[in-house]
Amino acid sequence: MSELPTSAVIDLQRAHRSVRKFLDTPVTDAQLAAIIGAAQHASTSSNLQVWSVIAIRDAERKARLSAAIGNHAYVTHAPVFLVWVADLARNAELIKAQGGEPATFHLIENTLLSGLDIGIAAQSALLAAESLGLGGVFVGGIRNNPAVLSAELGLPKYAFPMVGMSIGVPDPDEGTGLKPRLPLTGVLHHEQYDGDRWKPSIEQYEESYEGYFAGQGHPGRSWARTVAKRLGTIEGMHGRHTMRDSLREQGFDSE
């Protein structure tokens, strides 16, 4: 890859690893303001700004949230746990104040737009955190139990807990490395979609995947088997097969 153009930003992006073990060092309010402020400057569909983020530091609340989604040390021991919330509640109030109605909030387009915009904002926040020497991990597991999350956080109608994120100073003893990804040719197409594009490289990818996990003390893994276990069975959804009901309960009918 040495011939490709690069930058300090790209170097940092390419060095990304999910951090699940943290030192006890707190994340300050100033750090948090810098991180979330950076996220606010990222793109937002039609400037609708359809998200809020809740910063949780209280140990008992973190423990309750963690218990609700399967008990994870990277939630309870994170100096700060962020919950990224799809938030159309502000927009609903603005519309009603003008005598209007939230006439489109039941549509799946707005559920999807919220997901996209939260991906954009949350990734911006994580990279900002990484640029300050912090680290973190996305926690999709909060969608295992949206009802408990919504109650614990006091979410109103039109607010839905989309994804979590643990942030803190990385514990240097954790020792995870860079998880290999599919070769670029497997995901980048030209002019039209080519369904065979990833196939010639899959064997090479499986080798690097197995090698990565063997180095972490878990030999014999296969990406294809992991995918099949995660997406090929309802059990692999860890409760998320009822997501449509969960969305509906918070006003995201997704029709």
Next chain:
Amino acid sequence: MSELPTSAVIDLQRAHRSVRKFLDTPVTDAQLAAIIGAAQHASTSSNLQVWSVIAIRDAERKARLSAAIGNHAYVTHAPVFLVWVADLARNAELIKAQGGEPATFHLIENTLLSGLDIGIAAQSALLAAESLGLGGVFVGGIRNNPAVLSAELGLPKYAFPMVGMSIGVPDPDEGTGLKPRLPLTGVLHHEQYDGDRWKPSIEQYEESYEGYFAGQGHPGRSWARTVAKRLGTIEGMHGRHTMRDSLREQGFDSE
């Protein structure tokens, strides 16, 4: 904000503006590889890698895509137009090759997960591009007409065109500035959601919003009215009210 910690990354993030006018300078394959490679290193839910991206440079194809979504010069004149595709087709083949079935692909959780992961990847790509002196804009408008997009790009079942992105060297004559966002206090909550948090600052925000657009030659605008027009009426959806059918046609039943 001078007391907040910062970094070169955060400075770049805070300088983000959407670029819709480009010089004729091409975006090279090496630049594209650097940009998409950076995006691949970002977080992906359970390492499922559920996206592909299609790079379109052909002038006639760009013109057809642009015509399908309302004719935008920032699509036809972009040196490269990227279409970010939710791609479960690879995963489906991997599962079937092991004798399994894509038993969860009909669930809205996987539609939502694809949206989140594309937000993460696409934002990573845009920031990587900005770090190389390029600029760009997200084009959610491709969801105005997913059927034509899917046909033009030859998308199979389990592949859906989620969001577009124009990339190129910014035309310095465009002259857009930094669009103001809600104050940090309006979106960052502590411990629990506070529905009143944004209200004290909304008047100040409306002033900065009006000021920004007045500076662009469009005085008298209001964020509240923009939100009401965009989300308070079916017309504001520009065709996206049928998104659930469009998703279903590509295998994303979203149940």
